Amino acid sequence: MRRLGSVQQKIPCVFLTEVKEEKSRKREFQQFQVVATENLNPVALEADVYSAFATEKLDGTCCYVTDYKGHPYLWARLDRKPNKQAEKRFKKYQHAHRSSKGFTWNVEDDFKMVPETWIPAHRVKHHNSHPVPDEHGHIPGWVPVEKDNKQYCWHSSVVDYESGSALVLRPKDDDAFLELAAVPLVKLREQTLELIGTNINGNPYGLGSKKQPIHCLVSHGSIRIRDPPPVDFQQLWAWFQENPEGRVEGIVWHCADGSLVKVHRHHLGLTWPEKETLFGGRPVVIRVDETSEEFNLSKDLFTSFSRINGQRFSRIRDVQFNPERIVHFDHPDVSPEVA
Template sequence: MQKSVTCSVQSKISCIFGTQVIEIPSKKRFGQNYKIVATKQISKQALASDVKFATVTEKIDGTCCCVKKYQGQICLWARFDRKPSKSAEKRFKKFQNQHREWINNGKQGEEPRFKWNYPDDMKVVPQNWVPADGVERTGVGLVPDANGHIPGWVPISSDPRQYCWHHCVVVAGDSILVLLRNNGGLKITTVHMSELEGKTLELIGTHVNGNPYGLGSKQSPFHILVEHGQILVNNPPVIDYDDIKDWLNDKAPIEGIVWHCEDGNMFKIHRHHLGLEWPCDVTTPLLCQMPVTIEIEDSVMIQQSPLINKLFESETVFFKSLKDVLS
């Protein structure tokens, strides 16, 4: 029986399978001349975390956010990774090429290594930037991840213009968030931030990541938050490369799957790991194939919020699809 254990997303999630690099231009990352694909072997880390007993959820395609305190007040934070400077990035890419060649040549000779000079190798970040939980630290500072980034957060109040779409989902004096939840069906509702402290969420909508779910329009943009782990996968495939690929290809037009383990570790599979396209050109995303209702407290409805006002302009509380909301 699937256990309802879900975790917050603080850093990049590892693939549930082993991975390998192939020298083919990536369709996911522009300018990247290689692809990272899954092997058919479940990773040792996933097995050690008893991934077969994990909670299985849909991977949502948006931008990551979290709820935590800033200057004593709980607020919404946007993902902001600290990236290397131009000179450091050039050195790091050279190292990555050397490391791939070392792997492709059967790991002959000494393994290439890279040493970061923190913080000089990294770009300047906003003063209120904080590293994500779990970022590795040494005696000299923070350690970038395998991509050369240091995952982190900034409060959306730090740049209201840049984070204007984040601000759209915050109402009632910055204390309530507009969320999409899956409680016996999809529901657009509101939740006090105090109930979400320490949680991570995904912001999806018209102006996020190319809008793979087709929400809203340029004239009437629509953005909403989805708490990580909220959209459970019913009857998930067994953890087998071919079974998962067939399931995603034939039955589940979703970006991927995330496994939430009881020990707090998470593992994922993305369609691109399996050579599958995303977004799906032919099929409507699964998230938009389900009906959705609006359930918002009366006390919130009277707040001066453009999103809340728009949701109730039509006086409709039931929609056949998320795509029909503010369409």
């Protein structure tokens, strides 16, 4: 599959948007909604969205793999945000002008401190050697995920730096089913991925449980929309509402020039998550081989998956580590196995 664009910045909506003074469906404490109009965003038109590659937008938290201490490392998303005084000034300006255009930041004084290891995301503009905030008043960036940082414990659970591996969920055999595998971090270098699982964003895909939490990474752009609807407001709305393939959080279009545009169900006034998500219902096979000489069993999650290596599940939400479980697999091309 061709290499698709990485997610380093906030992705614009495929439609022009407007702000409605109604409580947000997406964010509990937000007293306004950003909704799509029926007019296509000029950015999408310029990038020829009609010829773009449509992929599923997954509901997790964004990660990045790049070098740290001379080795490929997983990095967590950390946007640098304004302090209380600057945020108040910014909101007041936005309310008065209905836009953030023309607002002046003092980057040295207006923003909260970040760890010394923090780096700005790609394409963040700079002025006088300082990164410039985006239209939302944030400076997108990354921090390396280290073993002893409790704030990123779920990120840390999906990587083993001693073996140089990460737990990745990816399509196999022309998307017939998914494979959860231990993938060398070096093969993920400069990719962005979505961390999903039990303790991420309310776990819309039903992975694991409190007793046995399950987390994994999914490379951005790897989960294609098999028969995407036309890029049209009404047809997209109907697809999300009526098509079984539309039980997804949203669509991200990867354009030929590297641009990314998206639509989220909330942009169209629709709810998320669905009770039964399309992704959570996909079949999966486990490929985490404990017999590999390079594999290090110091990670609980890696160890747990290695014990069910080769086991197949009819839905990823059914994955569990009970060795007595009989596994049923519905795909005709893959035989069922007994654990």
